[in-house]
Amino acid sequence: MLTPQDKDLLKEVLSIPTKTFKEGMMVEFICKWLEEKKIPHFVDDMMNVYATKSNGDEVEYFPCVVAHTDTVHNLDTINIHEEQLPNAQRELKLSFKAYNNHGLPTGIGGDDKCGVFACMKMLEEFDNIKAAFFVAEETGCHGSLKADGEFFSNVGYAIEFDAPENWMVTHFCFGQELFDKDSEFFDVCDDILTEGTEDRQEYMVHPYTDVWALRSKFDFMCINFSIGYYDYHSPNEYVVLEDVFKGFDMGRKMVQRLGNKLYYKERKSPNYKNVLWS
Numbered sequence: 559m560l561t562p563q564d565k566d567l568l569k570e571v572l573s574i575p576t577k578t579f580k581e582g583m584m585v586e587f588i589c590k591w592l593e594e595k596k597i598p599h600f601v602d603d604m605m606n607v608y609a610t611k612s613n614g615d616e617v618e619y620f621p622c623v624v625a626h627t628d629t630v631h632n633l634d635t636i637n638i639h640e641e642q643l644p645n646a647q648r649e650l651k652l653s654f655k656a657y658n659n660h661g662l663p664t665g666i667g668g669d670d671k672c673g674v675f676a677c678m679k680m681l682e683e684f685d686n687i688k689a690a691f692f693v694a695e696e697t698g699c700h701g702s703l704k705a706d707g708e709f710f711s712n713v714g715y716a717i718e719f720d721a722p723e724n725w726m727v728t729h730f731c732f733g734q735e736l737f738d739k740d741s742e743f744f745d746v747c748d749d750i751l752t753e754g755t756e757d758r759q760e761y762m763v764h765p766y767t768d769v770w771a772l773r774s775k776f777d778f779m780c781i782n783f784s785i786g787y788y789d790y791h792s793p794n795e796y797v798v799l800e801d802v803f804k805g806f807d808m809g810r811k812m813v814q815r816l817g818n819k820l821y822y823k824e825r826k827s828p829n830y831k832n833v834l835w836s
Contacts, residue, residue, distance in 0.1 A: 560803045564679070568802060571675045572654055572666050573636050578628040578696045581605060585627060588674065588691055597681055605693045606701045608709045613685035619714030619820045621813045622688040623680045624768050625673030626695035626702075626720065630791050631665040633658075638666065643788070645798050646723045646758075653788075655796040668787025668797040670695065673719035676785055676806040683810055686818055688713060692768045695720075702771035714820040715743060715778050717809050718769045719785040724801040725758045727751055728782040732766040734826055737779040743821040747781055747812055754808040759783075779821040783808065 560568070576584040588607050592599045599609040607627070610620070636656045643653035656666035677689045688709070692701035721728060728736060737743050751759045769780035786801030 560799055564803070565799065567678070568672075568675045568799070569638055569654060571671050571678070572656070572668065572797065573638055574671070575633045575636060576627055576629055576667065576671070577632045578630070578694050580632070581627045581693050584674070585691075585693070588627070588678075591678060595681070602704070602706055604701045604704050606705070607691040608706060609681060609689045610709075611681055611685065611687050615686060617686045617818050619712055619818055620686060620688045621684075621816065621818065622690060622710070622713045622716045623677045623809060624690050624692065624716050624718040624772070625677045626670045626692045626768055627674060628694055628696050629665070629667035629669060629671065630696055631667050633664055635659055636664065636666065641796070643796050643798065645801060646725055651798045651800050653796045653798045655794075663793045665791070665793050665795040666797055668795055669722065669790040670720045670785075672785040672787050672797055672802050672805070675802065676719040676809060679806050680809055680813070684813060687813065695768055699766055699768055699771040702768035703774070705772060705775060707775070710772070710776050713776065713778055714818065715816060716769055716772055716780040717812060718767060718780065718782040719805055719809065720767045720782055721764065721784045722787050722790050724784045724786060724798070724804060725755050725760055726784045727759050727761050728764045728767070728769070729761040730763040731770040731773070731782065734770045734773040736769055736773055736781055737821075738823060741779070741821065743779045743816065746815045750808050750811045750815070751783065754804055773823070774825060774827065777822055777825050779823045
């Protein structure tokens with residue numbers, strides 16, 4: 559379960575205003591946190607943040623966890639309340655929901671600040687791991703389409719935390735197949751997802767997210783799955799804490815079992831048709 563410290567960190571991340579092309583506060587927060595943890599990182603010209611944590615062992619391939627730093631909500635103030643709200647199974651669970659100073663719901667930006675939180679927790683958990691925090695996903699994956707090739711040259715697979723609720727898994731994303739079902743990668747992930755979602759996981763075709771862009775550029779398998787945000791892109795968006803932790807925990811178990819090796823899948827040229835460029 560989430561510790562009090564985890565809960566405080568999640569609330570702190572969710573309290574940061576961030577919108578596409580207005581992501582400076584979130585990028586600054588992530589970089590400050592990485593500096594405090596003494597995790598080497600850099601920021602590219604797009605404002606993507608790249609972190610590599612290594613204990614000095616000879617590692618040929620790193621797992622990489624991924625989230626995006628923008629939301630759709632153009633907010634200056636985010637007041638977070640604790641409430642009992644339903645998960646996908648209609649069970650009331652401890653949740654975070656955001657309001658303005660007049661008591662009106664605003665949206666909390668769990669898409670994808672929950673993913674940012676999960677990636678930070680993954681960096682705490684493992685000694686040899688990479689993380690990429692991409693800007694401007696919501697309007698066409700601008701940041702991840704410019705992903706740094708050198709950073710990803712020794713990545714063996716990528717895990718993104720960017721699907722709603724607690725039962726969704728992305729198989730195809732904007733025409734890209736993220737992984738082969740006839741593979742060790744799928745077998746490991748499917749076992750963990752089945753356990754973590756009580757046999758309710760559904761492999762789906764989703765609109766674009768950052769692993770779509772990564773599959774367009776690099777020869778490794780990817781996966782994306784639920785990280786506990788509900789009613790996303792709406793003022794009534796909320797975050798179920800238990801589901802956020804379950805999403806992180808499934809990612810943790812995947813890295814434990816998949817290890818530090820390459821799960822090869824040949825890249826496929828991106829389909830730019832109908833991408834929402836702003």
